[in-house]
Amino acid sequence: MNDANRPYPLLINGEWIETSESFPVLDKFSGETFAHVCKADEVLANRAIKLSEEALEAGAPPPYARAEVLYSAARLIEGYRDRMVEAMVSEAGFTTMDAGTEVSRAKLTLELSAETAKHFAGHVVPFGAHPGSENRIGFTVRDPIGVVCAITPFNSPLNTVLHKVGPSFAAGNPTVLKPSSLTPVTANIMGELLVEAGMPAGFLQIIHGSGGLGEVLLKNQTVAFYTFTGSTRVGRIIQSHAGLRRTQMELGSIASTIVCDDSDLSVAVPKIANAGLRKAGQVCTSVQRLYVQDSIYDQVLKELVEVAKTIVAGDPRNPETKCGPLISLDAAKRGEEWIKSAVAAGAKLHCGGTRNGSVIDPAILTDMPETEQAWCKEAFAPLIVLRRFSDFEEAIKGANDTPFGLAAGVFTTNMQRAMLAMKCLRFGTVQINETSSARADLMPFGGVKESGFGKEGPSYAANEMSIERLIVLNP
Missing domain, CATH: 3.40.605.10 (Aldehyde Dehydrogenase; Chain A, domain 1)
Incomplete structure (x- = not known):
């Protein structure tokens, strides 16, 4: 009209x-x-x-x-x-x-x-x-x-x-x-x-x-x-x-997903990449913190970087594009600044992070200091930060350690771990064998704490x- x-x-x-x-x-x-x-x-x-x-x-x-x-x-x-x-x-x-x-x-x-x-x-x-x-x-x-x-x-x-x-x-x-x-x-x-x-x-x-x-x-x-x-x-x-x-x-939200050593990585890694980087990371449940168990950490990092490098960022009208622009130039500049600040503070950038106008190439980071904004604030940008863990309860504690509690995901085939996650993760939604960003429109969706x-x-x-x-x- x-x-x-x-x-x-x-x-x-x-x-x-x-x-x-x-x-x-x-x-x-x-x-x-x-x-x-x-x-x-x-x-x-x-x-x-x-x-x-x-x-x-x-x-x-x-x-x-x-x-x-x-x-x-x-x-x-x-x-x-x-x-x-x-x-x-x-x-x-x-x-x-x-x-x-x-x-x-x-x-x-x-x-x-x-x-x-x-x-x-x-x-x-x-x-x-x-x-x-x-x-x-x-x-x-x-x-x-x-x-x-x-x-x-x-x-x-x-x-x-x-x-x-x-x-x-x-x-x-x-x-x-x-x-x-x-x-x-x-x-x-x-x-x-x-x-x-x-x-x-x-x-x-x-x-x-x-x-x-x-x-x-x-x-x-x-x-x-x-x-x-x-x-x-x-x-x-x-x-x-x-x-x-x-x-x-x-x-607000800082969403976490936990990957245990008994997970099917052929399923988990593509889901994580999609959930963290689609819509340029501008989803309230986007995977921002990714906790990975020691024994599979290097493999997950390698595979996730490989997937992220294949994600075309740019003009959303291009059929090959999977990661479009952020909502504004200021939002893109903020995301770029957070990544640069993290690297300057000791984080390692494995791929992406380059800004072209309002577009940021999908970024995978490790060794992130806890004081950096890309770790302790909602990024709303196409970035995923990995952290290794040895004890499952340690990962749960880390995921809970934010003011927010919208959604979390856990990949495991161990029923004891799944039950512990269900009991202890303080989020409005806890997904087992899914990422934090999975949602069906008929389900009850909402958060706890400052979410x-x-x-x-x-x-x-x-x-x-x-x-x-x-x-x-x-x-």
Whole structure:
């Protein structure tokens, strides 16, 4: 619906609204302006929230109708695939393969959200188990929580957005969406899809802007629930404004994977390389710390370097490219600086680390000092740092030794080690014989510690975005 000479509009109450102010969106590889997007001011943001509240007061569509909208969107998404892929390659720097995978996952997320809407209900309370209450009948009902504000990141501009919008609508809520200002175009195309699928006016508002717009959304007390994916720093700000209102936070991470000497390296090494270096390492569960047992350390290092050297980094439009640009030139310069700083401090760089514009060649490092940022802070760049271990409990302790706890992976065929990992790794997700970065869209996904709280995954997120009430029928 957009032409090259007009900025992408806002979606408010079912209508596409253009504003006098807009901002540029850059192609992340070339650095050139890819599109312009309309900017919402405080008045429009508050209007979007008010219209959402009015839509909910008028009544959410029944569950079967909500499901049909989401199913319809899933059926229609193939017709939007090319535009979505083109947008993500440009504004997110995704390779065409990664962008295509994002669309396929988004279709599944829509279908899962539709199923959630159909089965969204409470449960029966077994009053017969309580003496004197055996004649009571009790059950819970789930109601919409209210206006949901969704603030989404640049590194998954379609599927993460739908992991918030889909479950929110499945639960009967209207959503005010503020996508990342670095990747707003994909969200607009998604909005077109949902409008065509029959999304009722007022149940999806899409507004664009920078951090100042976020502050407006946080100050408005009509918002009942905030769902956010991003940095721990911003998460703290949102939580401080939310007060007693509920939130779901998916925040920072330093993800670890542990490789034991009984692992099948023909399986583990390719998975690790992909999980650490795809999307230029800009995934919250990317393998950043890799703990490898002494007896296989040299072999894993050799094989991982060999794989990393084969990964083509560069123009995401090139079919051979597997590692595209970082989200900005500043992000790429930061990654380069962290690698150089680590090498100057004694780390060994085995391959990669060279920056060309916003692209960094995939880097494998060892002998990393613990004080270096590439070890103790979230890198969000295509680098993997190896550390050897002799005792499995030592590796678990090392993986736990961060403020974060989003996801971890362990490769082992030893059941005792697997059980110890399940018990002792303090992460929201622990993958056995997988990397930290494996995810299925139906699973409960979320962190502990400074990685946040609450769960994504349509059925789990819908529960977060609802109010559970108890009804008791007394004789």
